[in-house]
Amino acid sequence: MSSAILFKDIDQPGLNTLAVYRERGGYGDVLRKGLSMPREALVTELVNSGLRGRGGAGFSMGKKASFMPKGTMDKYLVCNADESEPGTFKDRELMTKSPHMLIEGMILGAYAAGATRAFIYIRGEYAQMADILDDAVAEAYDAGLLGNNILGTDHSLELAVHRGAGAYICGEETALLDSLEGKRGNPRLKPPFPANQGLYQGPTLINNVETLATIPHVLGMGADEYAKIGVENSTGTKLISVSGHVKRPGNYEIELGMSARDIIYGLCGGIEGDLEVKLWFPGGSSSPVLTKDDLDLAYDFDTLAKAGSMLGSGAIIVVDEETSVVDVCLKLAKFYKHESCGKCTPCREGTQWTVKMLERIKSGQATPMDLDIMASVQEQITGHCLCVLGDAMAMPVGSMIAKFRPEFEAYIEEARQRSDAELIASLDAPNEAPLVGSLV
């Protein structure tokens, strides 16, 4: 792979230790250069690099940092390492193998944001990875890279690793802040945005692991050089997590703009059993699905958005032709039903009813009309929720109904016949007592 930046030394033994990371050029001139630049110049550099958030929304990293107010109030940098979007596992790889890259990125990110306190919010399930991070943070403190007057500059940074306890919604930035404050992880109403009022009411910059880990590289090669990688509006490389029915599931670093076919058939070796693709999620389970006709799309933010989906967290889930779309849809809906925080009605009820209707389809109790009801429930969720978790179910479910309607209808019909046949068989069976039971 020619485009390795973040993954360049990833399999180097011991890269998670300070010594090896330093040997490979970490915490060196780039960090010194960054910390000696005026804060505004660093922000401008980030804006010019075109680096977009890698956590889901794809917002310009530099712009977000520029929203941080000046002034002497306590400001915070929070790294979003919740990584709970189904199909996503790239941050895990970075944090386990190269934790110091993240820490270096956070030192620079905090400087750009004017923050002196930083937290890494890591999902509780990643206990092994959090231990590695804890060790790396301790090493960095010992080496004077964290704490007061980093490398003899005026910049100081306190960094702590905070472990969550299992809740997808805590990846949403405002829910994450509440959770970090020791509360239930319910999203907050926006505005105010975290850059104005975030953690402990202070201005807070929140970025994904991969976004922050990229900062040293942007600075190292220069914004203009970095912006040459990838395509317009989607600069740089991206870590993608490919899973599902591919021959080689895993994390890959690609130059943005590579075609999806090259990813799935090239990097990942094609589909298990050499079957065809039925559908694929381009950016985690929250992204509207695409089909095999979309495989030649370029994998970048704008192209996927134009195709009605999104790049999201960069998690590609591939589903082969032999898998029923109804099963995939039900799995997905159940996940969002479980993870809905329950704060707003369209999401809490919508996810519940979608699951109920899909279960009805599976058990043969549904009619094709239910499909329309289900589609309309998705429409009622979209755009009507406090955070985008509701949309995150409604969009992929809606896209599956829209793109695979004939399959849903055939399934409904088949399941209905099956259940009718079972009912008749039970009626015909002699001395079957639980007739009443089977009707309720």
Place this chain on the structure above:
Amino acid sequence: MSRELEEEVGTAGLPTGDLTLGQHVGSGEVPRYRGGSRTPGWDDAVDLTKDPATIPDPSTCHVPEDLRAEIEAHMAKYPDTRSAAIPALMAAQKRHVWCTPEAIEQVACVMRLTPGYLVAVAGFYDMLETRPVGRHKVYVCTNISCSLRGADDLMDRVVEEIGDDPDFNVRSFECLGACDIAPMISVDDVYVGPVALEDVPTMVAQIRAGDEVLPEQQIIRRKSVDPNAVST
């Protein structure tokens, strides 16, 4: 609140008599009360005539020294000590196996929060157990990517192998962020995968024996970059 153990104890080896707090920690046996619980009266109905519990009084609430030290260390990491709620509950849970009323009370006492607040927090998060569970966490991921690779059968197989062993906490879990090793399982926080159906007896035996679980399949040993991956 009845502190008596169930009269008819069918299982051999269960302790009898009254229990003192924290006695089971570290020992192999887990004491059980009525309904298989580890805390007396955990499922008693709420007494509505009583006021909600207030912040426990340190002079009457005994908190083990090491637990107190751990919680205080967490509190010291944050500008606002309340932020330590989750790590503190986790620490208490590690000691008590689940968030027992005692565990909650101890955290509440050190953090100066009400038990009710902490129960509300614990109830929100999947990894904080508010009901009695076994000590070995076996989280079988059954989300999309894993289920495309056989996670549902794996879950059934794991449940079958473990049976009703009360020392296990088997759950099907949402995506654990390791779909590259699908179907995968998190065994007491150690990620293993891909787990074949044939691996299950070995895995369960290893957990029971306290050995390392499927060492060759642990994610920590996996290389990041697949040497066969070449773009066309």
